[in-house]
Amino acid sequence: MKRITTVIALSLGGLSGLVQADATSQDYLPLTLKENSAQAESNGFIEDQSLSGWTRNWYARERATKGPLFRYYKSDGSRRETHSRDNWVQGTVLDYSSGFTQGTVGFATQVAGYHALALERGRARVAGPNNRTLTHGDGDVIGQWSKLGLANLQARISNTTLVAGRQSINTPVFAYIGNRALPSSFDGVALHSAEFDNLSFDLGTFERVSTRTEQGKSRFTTEYSALGAEADRVSLAGLNYQPLRSLTTSLYFGHVEDIWNQYYFGASHDLGDKGTLALTTGFNWYGTRDTGSAKLGTIDNDTFSLSFTLAHQAHSLTLAYQQVNGDEYFDYVHDTNAIFLANSLFSDYNGPNEKSFQVGYALDMAGFGVPGLRLNAYTARGWGIDGTHYKGNGYDVRNLDGEHHREWSLGASYVVQSGPLQATNIRAYYTAHRASREQIDGNLDEFRIVTTIPFNIL
Template sequence: MRPITTTALALSVSAFSALAQAEPASQAFFPLSLKASSEQAEASGFFEGQSLTGSTRNWYARERATRAPLWQYSKSDGSRHDTHSRDNWVQGTILNYSSGFTQGTVGFATEVAAYNAIALERGRAAIAGPNNRTLTHSDGDPVGQWSKAGLANIKARISNTTLTVGRQSLDTPMIAYIGNRALPSSFQGVSLHSAEFDNLSFDLGSFDRVSPRTEQSLSKFRSEYGAAGVETDRASTAGVNYQPFKSLTTSLYATKVDDFWNQYYFGANHVLGDSAVLSLTTGLNYYKTVDEGSKKMGDIDNDTYSLSFGLTHQAHTLTASWQQVNGNEYFDYLHETNGIYLANSLLSDFNGPNEKSLQLSYVLNMAPYGVPGLKFNLYNARGWGIDGTHYRGNAYNVRGMDGETHYEWGIGTSYAVQSGPLKDTSIRATYTAHRASKAQADGSLDELRIVTTIPFNIL
């Protein structure tokens, strides 16, 4: 073991002293109590509470494969050709109308959102479609402009409990909208959100279709990493969010995806100390996945977790995240969802069979230096031990993975306008490099992504 230097020891002592002298985040018990107020009792009326808002997003991504070609494009004669590059540039706009809730014991409301996308890059070879970035025809020719109803639902509310029926947005650990393209995904079905307590809420939901980020029609659910063409008609979820202490939040969810899997999730986040001096944030995410019904995804018995520790001192946050997959298949989740709350889900999800990964990240928040809204981040993640040789199913292409490794690093900056007519406008630029061994599925590539989102209010 290397001896500890005087400088390292001094830093350790000073960090501990700072934590000890900080005004700590409250560790007090948060007693379970009913909310003193009711959202429905404060309803202003259907028209009185209405709003018309929106946003427009300019989304650009430039990708370059650094080893083997990773994509294909179609020529006019229908032939497919390999390519090392992919460029997608789309303008996505959302116009959202939300009514207020009618008054009375039971309130009713509605929400409708129109989604529109314009392809700013329309070269077949450039976009290398079909993909989930630019909508194309089956021959690979881009659709120049398209629209759809992204949201269309009716809501009923009693006290602080709301039932939503129709096309809607949802954010839970296993069924969650994903908004990392020009337009987000949404889901068709029924959900119930109950928040009658100050520190306890419940979610229920059942959905039969997903509205993808880059498609006009509704689709059946499929998995992110499973064999193409394997689909299911329903995904249902139930969960509870509980804050037992002022400094601790927890979530417990279960999801059934018919004939795919049953998946269970536990998450916890704890804060200790004062970020003005030194604070420690600990995050745990755990998923258990087992096959269900007719086992369209084959035999599944998968335990995956991530554990992260983040130290914050004023403008600076340094985080270490460990992630591990215990199972001979991918840790999988539903396509067109953000149902992966693992710490090392980056450009790569670091979710290969039996994979272990470690990420180190640094975030600089410029607010303490007089530039609120400006942030910089830097990270490096490495995954190893990917082994699919013991997999006996047919849903995942992993048997050729034996000791595969990969790594990823990224640098980014973002800025959110703090005031004025462009308040809340955000600009984010990221550069990511991923390098993989021969059989690791993500491949070796570089990506530059620039995203500008401008919100607006009409009514």
């Protein structure tokens, strides 16, 4: 599940002091070429090299509050249901990145080793196979494992870079996901061009995914398919454009071979001054249509979210509305984070024809003398889930008739500000989800604590 949250901030005690503030410029930005070339500033293959990484302690404790939601294999091969699941993994990434060679065309390489150590190895406690701890097919935990998480060659001209090999990419239609002990990555070719100050382009085509909990690589599947349909290729094209100092926009196209074409538009606008009152408006829209041999059947889905952010000093208040228009799930590629919607939280709130609303509050404790500490809470509710009019066979939704669900969460995060552990990030949160009988996510409580320690060797 994803946690892509649009934040809206408001001082609880400052309602009587609202003033007109417009510190964020609304000026038009002309389309201008960058004065500097990243390639011209290269110092060389060895001179700009780096060796760095991070290690992450990832722990999650889940408890089903009604019927059992998990299953595990006993040593005799029998399958048992359970109300609980505990996963605890230490993930470490060691990343070598060379500099670019000098000249008109520069060349570089990146190689990153990923290693995972299972700290919880009990079959019944891990309840595998799952996407948290790597296990054998019978649920027996693999104690530790490693792989090449990244391995690519890069070529750069001016501010345009071509990357070929295993890599990470982050776009609204295809994006790596890093919410486990290790992130996912992809085999393919991608081009990123940033020759203008306020306009950039992305192109890419990918043939395999290296998932968060897998030693090898897999064909592409979708997150909510009932058929397990697979694709050999995912391609994308898109641009990011900033027409005003206060306005950023994105327009992307994604193609999953013989499954769907997906279109995305997003915009974010800033107004005002956080010192008094600032407003950020966010909009995201996806249109998904079946294509080719349509392995998941007919898909005709439009999904959007609209959020507003009011900010005053250390306080923030979140208001976000999201709606699915379609008789199937709003879907995305499995083991990616390609769901840039405001209400993608513990649950994705992406059921057929679902409407959802979120209210959240965050407090930045830097304003109270504790820089790096942030507290947050939110509640969200989804309703009107209706798949009874679905005509295809790619999604199991026909039994969804007026389903609903809700969740709430309390969390805290802290970033170490100085010393040998500077930039270490500690996040802890508790989330409770409650659902009607047929809603896919069920009735579940989760406590998660994640500590990520970065390091630099070169």
